[in-house]
Amino acid sequence: MLKPTTSSHDQSRSSSEDVAExxxxxxxxxxxxxxxxxxxxxxxxxxxxxxxxxxxxxxxxxxxxxxxxxxxxxxxxxxxxxxxxxxxxxxxxxxxxxxxxxxxxxxxxxxxxxxxxxxxxxxxxxSMPKQHITHTPLTEKNWFHYSARLWDAMQKSMVFMEYSRLLP
Structure with missing residues (x-):
């Protein structure tokens, strides 16, 4: 599943806790x-x-x-x-x-x-606890927006361009 980058609304949490999430x-x-x-x-x-x-x-x-x-x-x-x-x-x-x-x-x-x-x-x-992807509810429209942005970023990456160049 694609996880969008979102900022935490709770300022009391440290950045290491956000990373561990x-x-x-x-x-x-x-x-x-x-x-x-x-x-x-x-x-x-x-x-x-x-x-x-x-x-x-x-x-x-x-x-x-x-x-x-x-x-x-x-x-x-x-x-x-x-x-x-x-x-x-x-x-x-x-x-x-x-x-x-x-x-x-x-x-x-x-x-x-x-x-x-x-x-x-x-x-x-x-039965393992499931964590939310974002801090706000994620709708299909938001998920599509995040996935489109991720796909654009991936197409611009050097690794993807090099891989595409090597394909016949």
Whole structure:
């Protein structure tokens, strides 16, 4: 979505807060996880690593996504760890067939875990707070005006002109 540049009407806010407003929320999703990746020690180690990497960053990487199912149900007030979510490896058709016949597949005894976790992740991402694009209501007419100005600015940029020149 195009975000127009607007001045803040609230003079008490500092410029660093205005800049931080435009940063996206990061969600780290690790897929194809083995059963060992779900151990509390490994999840804690991943969280500590992400905290160490993003300590001085202004990116929003904490607070909304968690492997804890109670987060999705609203039982916990605020999760303070990084937005980290793990998804297990999808089983092959042969492994699914063996599971449905009753033969246990080592390490994957819980049947619909991928589907449950994927729906939990979808629920949590969908319930993340949404920020307004502007401080005033944005109508279709205003959005079109901002997008036209942005397109004109992009056409005048050196990168776009160079890219257009290289196209056949």
């Amino acid at each position: 435009s940063f996206p929320h990061l969600v780290f999703v690790q897929n194809k996880c083995t059963p060992g990746d779900f151990s509390p020690e490994n999840v804690a180690a991943m969280s500590q690593t992400l905290d160490a990497i993003f300590t001085k960053s202004k990116l929003k990487y904490k607070g909304h996504i968690s492997m804890d199912a109670s987060m999705a149900l609203g039982k916990e007030k605020q999760h303070q760890g990084p937005n980290l979510f793990l998804l297990p490896k999808r089983l092959s058709e042969q492994e699914e067939k063996r599971r449905s016949e009753g033969d246990a597949v080592p390490g994957y005894q819980d049947g619909g875990r991928l589907e449950q976790l994927a729906s939990l992740l979808t629920l949590q991402v969908g």
